[in-house]
Amino acid sequence: MKRSPRILTALLGLVAAAGTLSAEPLKIAYSDWPGWVAWEIGIQKGWFKEEGVDVEFQWFDYVPSMDAYVAGKVDAVTMTNGDALVTGATGKPSVGIIINDFSNGNDMIVAAPGIDSVKDLKGKKVGLEEGFVSHLLLLTGLEKNGLGAEDVTIVNTPTNETPQVLASKAVDAVGAWQPNSGQALKAVPGSKPVFTSADAPGIIYDLLYVSAESLEKHKEEWAKVVKVWYRIADYIRDEENLDDALKILSARVKITPEEYEPFLKGTYILTLDEALERWKNVDGLGSVYGSSKIVDDFNVKFGVYEKPLDVEKYLDPSFTKTLAEKKD
Structure with missing residues (x-):
């Protein structure tokens, strides 16, 4: 008995759907910093589902979030560029794929x-x-x-x-x-x-860092996460959305929107075009590469780890650059 092409196509679609449903979600550890609490906007508004990517955000205190990443309990973690180098030198390397923000007064x-x-x-x-x-x-x-x-x-x-x-x-x-x-x-x-x-703007950058294993296996899914992030960034940077954004962010950390507003103002969340500038591989605090080199020197000088690291291995601008090319 022959199968019709239409029935065969339908069966293949069911198999593919079953595989998607059984797949593990991308697990991201995030913590109490405005540029990372901002992920809550995408979560609450269902934007990850709209993009068709299954993501599980897990809330931690900052240091335990890095511990969970090193232990392999999550695929990705929100960290500063300096702490990513420390984690890589002493525990588990990672690759930064999104520059969420730079600290602009909160430190x-x-x-x-x-x-x-x-x-x-x-x-x-x-x-x-x-x-x-x-x-x-x-x-x-x-x-x-x-x-x-x-x-x-x-x-x-x-x-x-x-x-x-x-x-x-x-x-x-x-x-x-x-x-x-x-x-x-x-x-x-x-x-x-x-x-x-x-x-000293740019002395502290805050990023999403992903394990090399997860990046290799789920490149398309991480590209969708990047896309959602810049939707979040645009939403926050639009003054008309400020009240709603503050309501969502403050609820995550259990304080009032009025109390949270100065925290958000002390964090410069980057739009897509602004992030592209910070992704340029040049010296100085205006670049995440330059900033990371300065932090690497600091870490070696003060014995955080022994030898300088290749900071370029910890950074991958390709997801942001590809998204920008698609929008042009």
């Missing part, structure tokens, strides 16, 4: 009352987590003000404890990112940020 050196500038930190104690982005931010601020690491005493402090440590007067300043930096300002009346990531 701060918060000083106690009476300290009005970075220069006033000379001879003072600064509480921060050594080897993390706040450490690099402090050193950058010192350098820009004619000082060096030897001019301050660093007190190694977990970032989530910095508000309490500043309030205890055990240190004269702390380095932290939101929400911890904001909590430090609230905990100590009269305290102020003396240096922030807005003073």
